[in-house]
Amino acid sequence: MDELQRIWKRHQYVARASTAFIYGILVSIAMNFFWTPGKIYSSGITGLAQLLETLTRNQGLFHPSTALLLFMLNIPLFLLAWLQIGHRFTLFTFLAVVFSSIMIKLLKPITLTTDPIICAIFGAAINGFGTGLALKNGISTGGLDIIGLTLRKKTGKSIGTINMCFNAFIVLAAGAVYGWPYAFYSALGLIVNARVMDMVYTRQQKMQVMIVTNKPRSVVDCIQSHMRRGITIVHGAEGAYRHDKKTILFTVISRYEQHDLKAAMEESDPYAFVSIAENVQIMGRFYEPEP
Template sequence: MSVQWRKGLAIVEGCALVALGLVFLNSSHLLVSGVAGWALIIEHWIPLSFGGLFFLLNCPFFVLSWLTLGRAFTFKSLAAIAFVSLLSDALMASIALQATPQWLAALIAGGLIGAGLTWIMRHGASLGGVNIVAVWAEHRYDLQAGQTLFAADCLVALVGAWVFNGWELLWSLMGFVVLSWVVGRYHKRDQQRREEAEECESPSVELGAR
């Protein structure tokens, strides 16, 4: 299997983890990180599906992605967002998790989404919005992606206070901490550079083998 196919499959796997994590959060009435969190908040006021709002809110951020991170990153991120939007809508329509305690849903969702984001970013894509800002800041200023995501999540929680009650906000913040910790712990810029170098070297290796 070629490097590009492996990277594409890894992004799909990461998207599936994120979509499943969103199901836990939505079913337990908890907030989620970044633009997805804004989509969950706005969903209470505008009669649009979560997936539709998630996709629409992401669109402005792709100007930054196109100008600073390149076409390949932008197209892969768009594909990842479209897949998460469709899969999350499908899962939310078919899976009910109302019996899951909110604290447990926050822990599981934070771990799933954090792992999914790590896997997606490691293979040269993002889920738009704050993820794009985090990747850009990491490339430009060497800022840790997990810290950028957590700072943005705190703003989501602040606005979410208008919609969610105290306990829901508390468990949501716990989920944000877990998500940020997973990304900070397992998303290593050095490892991503090595994988990018492997991708660049692979065509020459195949050519030499011929």
């Protein structure tokens, strides 16, 4: 058993390191093939690195590249993650940022098009896919993710407002530097990036599940063996057709766990009635695995 656990842990490490490398390639493609030719700014720390590179380009002073700025801006956030989140999380976040910086530097810009709308949409879609893939495999891409996870761990609250304000600053900077139409193009990119990331990273999407069954104990045991979820049991329900006694079970899962739920139901009661409501809001405790 110990040997299997070591093999599984080693497999996870290799998978996460590979994902960090893939993310680095994808963000470099987004940056060098689309954002830079189209004069589009990304979100978060990456967008800030782009902004600082633009502002220092014609000053005759030290002119660091976007790749170097991306790494430098993340250094204090690595320290924060190491102290507040976890060493393993910090290691893979560090790898993701390092691979991103290296690939952005090595992969030379290719101007496929300078159309800002195309560059905003395709750059954001590629970056959103890479970010979602990274998050799905349990690693962060650095930047505001670290601040968000730290704040959520300490207070239980998200930093949605801080994210929006920071990205609004990036959008306004794009307008001030390149012209106000580019502010709208960058805003379009942020929307596409968020939508694609949500499509790939489904762990944060909550779903309410209602199960009507006559085998409640079997269903409860099987679900809880597949995933760590609390279940509310309502006894005394009655079927309207045959007037037989039923039990109703309520739980909330993430979209990421939908396959596990289906496997648990097929194993415990394949004839149960299961209703799933998407995009529910949660108040109270909802278990999320540590990064």
